Amino acid sequence: MAIRRGRGVAAINYPTGMNLGGDPTQALVHSTPTGNFMVTLSSVDLGQGMKQIMAQICAETIGVPTDRVVVDTADTDTGPHCMGTFASRGTHRAGNAVIQAAKEARQVMLEVAAEELEVNASDLETDGQGNIQVKGAPQKSISIFDVALSAHFKRGRSISGRGMFLIPRSYPEKETGAMKPSTCYAHACTVAEVEVDDETGEVTVLTVKNVFEIGRALNPKMVEQQLVGGSWMGISHALYETTEPYYPNRDHGGTDFNQYLMPGPGDLAQTEIIVLERPSADGPFGAKGPGEMCANPQIPAVANAVFDAVGVRIDTLPITPERILRALKAQTTG
Amino acid sequence: MELRKDYFADVRKDGLHEIGQPRPRLDSPGHVTGKTAYFADRNFPGMLHLKMVRSPHHHARIRSIDTSEAEKHPGVVRVLTARDVPHNVYTILILIQIGPEDETVLADGKVRWKGEAVVAVLGETERAAQEAAAKVKVDYEVLPAVFDMEEALKPGAPLVNEYHGQNYYLYDSGECRKVRFGDVEAGFAQADHILEQSYQSSPIEHAPTETTGCVVAPEGNDRFTCYTNTQAMFFTLDNASIILQMPGSKLHFVGGTVGGGFGGKVDVIVEPIAILGAKLTGRPVSFVYSREEEMQISSPRAAEKVVIKDGVMRDGRIVARKVTGYTDAGAYSRHSPYGAQKGAAHYPGPYTIPNVWIDTYCVYTNRTPSSAMRGFGVTIGDFALEVQMDKLARLIGMDPLEFRFINAYRDGDMKAHRQPTEGAALIECMQEASRAANWPVAEKYMAMSSYRKGA
Numbered sequence: 113m114a115i116r117r118g119r120g121v122a123a124i125n126y127p128t129g130m131n132l133g134g135d136p137t138q139a140l141v142h143s144t145p146t147g148n149f150m151v152t153l154s155s156v157d158l159g160q161g162m163k164q165i166m167a168q169i170c171a172e173t174i175g176v177p178t179d180r181v182v183v184d185t186a187d188t189d190t191g192p193h194c195m196g197t198f199a200s201r202g203t204h205r206a207g208n209a210v211i212q213a214a215k216e217a218r219q220v221m222l223e224v225a226a227e228e229l230e231v232n233a234s235d236l237e238t239d240g241q242g243n244i245q246v247k248g249a250p251q252k253s254i255s256i257f258d259v260a261l262s263a264h265f266k267r268g269r270s271i272s273g274r275g276m277f278l279i280p281r282s283y284p285e286k287e288t289g290a291m292k293p294s295t296c297y298a299h300a301c302t303v304a305e306v307e308v309d310d311e312t313g314e315v316t317v318l319t320v321k322n323v324f325e326i327g328r329a330l331n332p333k334m335v336e337q338q339l340v341g342g343s344w345m346g347i348s349h350a351l352y353e354t355t356e357p358y359y360p361n362r363d364h365g366g367t368d369f370n371q372y373l374m375p376g377p378g379d380l381a382q383t384e385i386i387v388l389e390r391p392s393a394d395g396p397f398g399a400k401g402p403g404e405m406c407a408n409p410q411i412p413a414v415a416n417a418v419f420d421a422v423g424v425r426i427d428t429l430p431i432t433p434e435r436i437l438r439a440l441k442a443q444t445t446g
Numbered sequence: 447m448e449l450r451k452d453y454f455a456d457v458r459k460d461g462l463h464e465i466g467q468p469r470p471r472l473d474s475p476g477h478v479t480g481k482t483a484y485f486a487d488r489n490f491p492g493m494l495h496l497k498m499v500r501s502p503h504h505h506a507r508i509r510s511i512d513t514s515e516a517e518k519h520p521g522v523v524r525v526l527t528a529r530d531v532p533h534n535v536y537t538i539l540i541l542i543q544i545g546p547e548d549e550t551v552l553a554d555g556k557v558r559w560k561g562e563a564v565v566a567v568l569g570e571t572e573r574a575a576q577e578a579a580a581k582v583k584v585d586y587e588v589l590p591a592v593f594d595m596e597e598a599l600k601p602g603a604p605l606v607n608e609y610h611g612q613n614y615y616l617y618d619s620g621e622c623r624k625v626r627f628g629d630v631e632a633g634f635a636q637a638d639h640i641l642e643q644s645y646q647s648s649p650i651e652h653a654p655t656e657t658t659g660c661v662v663a664p665e666g667n668d669r670f671t672c673y674t675n676t677q678a679m680f681f682t683l684d685n686a687s688i689i690l691q692m693p694g695s696k697l698h699f700v701g702g703t704v705g706g707g708f709g710g711k712v713d714v715i716v717e718p719i720a721i722l723g724a725k726l727t728g729r730p731v732s733f734v735y736s737r738e739e740e741m742q743i744s745s746p747r748a749a750e751k752v753v754i755k756d757g758v759m760r761d762g763r764i765v766a767r768k769v770t771g772y773t774d775a776g777a778y779s780r781h782s783p784y785g786a787q788k789g790a791a792h793y794p795g796p797y798t799i800p801n802v803w804i805d806t807y808c809v810y811t812n813r814t815p816s817s818a819m820r821g822f823g824v825t826i827g828d829f830a831l832e833v834q835m836d837k838l839a840r841l842i843g844m845d846p847l848e849f850r851f852i853n854a855y856r857d858g859d860m861k862a863h864r865q866p867t868e869g870a871a872l873i874e875c876m877q878e879a880s881r882a883a884n885w886p887v888a889e890k891y892m893a894m895s896s897y898r899k900g901a
Contacts, residue, residue, distance in 0.1 A: 133542035186702025196678025289625030412832030
């Protein structure tokens with residue numbers, strides 16, 4: 113009887129979106145009288161940070177700091193249609209809609225600034241700090257604050273824009289299955305290192321090294337929070353979680369967090385996250401949807417590591433101590 | 447976290463002002479100080495609480511329902527049964543023309559899983575509603591139930607759902623969604639080794655911090671405002687409009703700030719019945735799942751069975767892959783026909799294999815309906831595929847990581863569902879993992895690229 117070490121690897125990809133039903137999201141953007149920008153959506157922030165990312169995408173596109181943007185979501189009386197937050201689609205689909213709306217608003221903003229500065233709008237650029245200036249002559253500039261005031265009270269212009277992103281529906285071909293169910297793919301490779309106690313069947317995940325390719329880390333801190341959380345969830349799926357522990361038997365289902373187990377703070381693996389960025393052709397600033405993908409590769413990596421450690425394959429999830437002990441017993445008696 | 451900017455630097459423009467910057471989240475201070483308003487923070491004078499009477503049986507005919515004692519219980523305002531629901535038989539994907547309607551808002555004549563909603567009780571307090579729910583008398587005739595997918599697919603198995611007529615979802619392609627690419631039998635015939643293995647998962651709970659729920663307030667002008675934690679605002683509004691036979695203009699949904707979803711809040715379950723309660727009583731209604739309901743009543747991730755048969759050459763090339771996937775939908779469709787189909791497009795994984803055969807089935811059993819969850823249609827498939835890859839590598843005596851390089855897809859490769867690969871990055875992820883985990887592979891693999899010349 114001993115503690116045995118093993119390691120395993122898994123590599124995966126993951127699709128963005130769900131266009132087997134058509135995949136639309138819309139956005140509206142407008143400026144306030146003093147040059148702050150409102151993004152109006154009906155997209156849902158599940159806690160992952162949708163509002164913050166939409167604010168940064170709008171800010172980058174208009175050319176203002178992020179704290180000048182307010183995101184108003186989700187109210188069906190005011191927000192235009194969004195299919196919903198699922199299928200790793202939120203940032204990608206809504207982000208594209210916000211870019212289109214923000215571009216239209218930016219164009220009006222530049223036109224008003226051009227009138228104020230008596231130049232062509234095409235000769236203007238934003239400095240990212242809240243000012244519009246003439247390309248090559250930054251001393252000739254006007255604040256976005258003053259441009260918005262002018263638009264509202266002097267020029268009678270609405271600095272606003274409409275954005276729509278739609279992936280048209282794909283119908284699978286009946287005989288061959290030819291279909292286009294998604295757009296860009298995110299990627300991952302995970303190496304997990306485990307210890308398995310061959311007396312108790314208990315698995316300790318020592319380290320997980322996750323490499324994720326996500327197109328573009330729009331906000332690296334928020335990417336980190338999502339990827340670390342996803343990595344934890346993958347380990348939890350591999351070793352702990354089910355509502356029916358003896359599936360297909362329907363009994364013994366957990367009804368609270370005492371019975372439905374997940375790894376606690378003492379069970380956390382040492383987690384390493386490495387991010388690569390290959391911008392997608394159709395994503396907002398190249399972003400892909402990593403929200404679901406990041407919880408997948410740990411499951412097979414842990415399963416493969418358990419085999420590497422004790423030489424038994426557990427092909428049924430979750431990989432519980434009971435299943436490991438039964439497999440070890442079968443191995444010795446078989 | 448480490449951002450490795452050296453990869454793909456030639457195709458990426460860095461140096462943007464706001465994008466790529468680790469800005470602090472503007473909503474974080476509200477979240478961590480408890481000031482963010484969630485749906486359950488809405489409290490209205492006179493608000494009623496809705497509790498469900500649920501089926502204690504996996505499969506049963508309802509002979510009769512007697513609500514008289516419950517209605518007399520102190521604090522009970524209204525008791526709802528199937529006949530109160532204008533369009534009681536529904537299915538959520540009808541919005542994208544994926545039918546048939548196969549599920550009841552409140553059970554009518556039959557229950558098909560343990561926990562199915564039968565009667566809704568509206569009380570002045572949660573306690574009154576709960577106590578009255580216990581007084582509803584339902585006379586059941588218990589029917590044989592089926593829990594195992596293979597059993598369910600056998601002739602003579604108990605029929606789970608009459609709206610389908612058989613225990614699987616009927617696609618336009620037949621009993622399963624199919625992908626056919628190359629000639630899989632010819633591939634097996636040329637293979638040096640064949641390995642067929644079976645993988646299984648069990649249902650998994652989303653476990654959000656905030657359970658599923660909503661608060662509905664009548665606005666006094668024949669409109670109803672529904673404060674909800676749905677993941678899809680208009681999807682839920684439009685389904686509620688169908689179920690309640692109310693114009694969408696009468697419905698106002700407010701949400702967008704949710705305490706965790708993971709796919710568990712894309713079914714349309716609590717809103718329609720709560721709006722109906724508000725309409726019939728003229729009072730605000732709160733319907734919030736208990737933790738027990740969240741874990742055993744709300745849809746889990748489906749259990750899946752995945753059978754993979756591979757033909758592999760001694761040099762490491764996979765020449766044929768046949769996958770049969772079974773998704774346990776439970777008693778009703780919800781999103782499962784879509785998930786099984788998504789799985790068909792995901793196999794055979796991020797590898798270029800010339801001969802592929804995929805069949806994915808959506809199977810009905812007498813258990814809690816499953817539905818979407820993070821990684822829908824893919825997560826369990828990836829578990830099966832990547833354990834299979836490990837087994838194949840060991841079968842031919844090859845390093846598991848090097849074996850994946852040999853088969854990894856690259857730009858321009860045709861996938862089994864006939865889409866050319868674009869923007870591949872699997873090879874680079876594996877190269878970086880090799881370095882980070884100190885898992886050396888041969889130099890020729892470290893020199894590979896997802897790019898193809900001219901692609």
